[in-house]
Amino acid sequence: MKLYTYWRSLATFRVRIALNLKGVAYEQVSVDLDAGQQSKADYKAINPQMVIPSLVEDDGTVLYQSMAIMEYLNEVYPQPPLLPADPKGRARVRALSLITVADSHPLIVPRVRNHLAATFNLDDEGRMTWVRHWFAAGLDAYETHLSRDQATGTYCHGDRVTMADLCLVSHAAGYRVFKGNLDKHPTVKRIVDTCMADERFATAQPMRQPGAPKAH
Ligand SMILES: N[C@@H](CCC(=O)N[C@@H](CS)C(=O)NCC(=O)O)C(=O)O
Numbered sequence: 001m002k003l004y005t006y007w008r009s010l011a012t013f014r015v016r017i018a019l020n021l022k023g024v025a026y027e028q029v030s031v032d033l034d035a036g037q038q039s040k041a042d043y044k045a046i047n048p049q050m051v052i053p054s055l056v057e058d059d060g061t062v063l064y065q066s067m068a069i070m071e072y073l074n075e076v077y078p079q080p081p082l083l084p085a086d087p088k089g090r091a092r093v094r095a096l097s098l099i100t101v102a103d104s105h106p107l108i109v110p111r112v113r114n115h116l117a118a119t120f121n122l123d124d125e126g127r128m129t130w131v132r133h134w135f136a137a138g139l140d141a142y143e144t145h146l147s148r149d150q151a152t153g154t155y156c157h158g159d160r161v162t163m164a165d166l167c168l169v170s171h172a173a174g175y176r177v178f179k180g181n182l183d184k185h186p187t188v189k190r191i192v193d194t195c196m197a198d199e200r201f202a203t204a205q206p207m208r209q210p211g212a213p214k215a216h
Contacts, residue, residue: 005052028209
């Protein structure tokens with residue numbers, strides 16, 4: 001299978017972790033978001049929404065939207081499970097995942113930041129404030145849920161990795177790119193640090209992808 005990706009894409013980071021956890025081999029095809037390659041005709045034919053990730057199966061089926069892709073991988077490769085066995089647990093993991101996937105990340109993606117600049121003349125500093133606001137709002141919600149819910153364990157839900165951890169880790173990584181830190185979110189920080197100590201998470205992170213700037 002082929003993953004259309006870009007080193008710093010947070011949505012693709014989530015999918016890369018899922019692929020690593022499932023032990024699935026894949027080919028990476030880079031879509032340079034900084035060069036606007038996502039809007040070019042050849043990629044638009046694959047994903048009309050002009051966003052990454054897209055995962056193309058060997059039979060040509062195109063999967064899109066990171067959460068749908070994670071759920072697909074979880075169904076096709078059941079081990080290790082990314083969702084709990086019980087309906088209430090699954091609802092909680094999906095709900096935690098959606099804090100990032102539905103309510104935070106969509107507000108900070110390049111097309112939104114570009115629109116704020118082009119249509120509303122928001123300068124760099126204004127866009128930075130916007131992005132940090134939405135990341136922090138999501139982290140506040142995570143911190144409250146995770147610190148008060150009995151269901152929280154070593155990870156977001158109990159003592160096994162679930163899809164919620166993949167989403168949380170991508171959220172925290174994005175916040176750090178925009179110079180946020182997790183000092184006010186200790187439960188989030190504990191879980192993120194635990195996840196990132198696992199090579200299957202660490203090797204999926206943006207700075208370890210082909211094309212990422214060299215760390216200095
Ligand atoms: N909800 C989608 C978000 C996809 C998305 O917006 N991806 C970003 C990269 S993380 C993108 O391709 N942005 C291109 C743009 O905004 O022009 C998902 O989770 O897959």
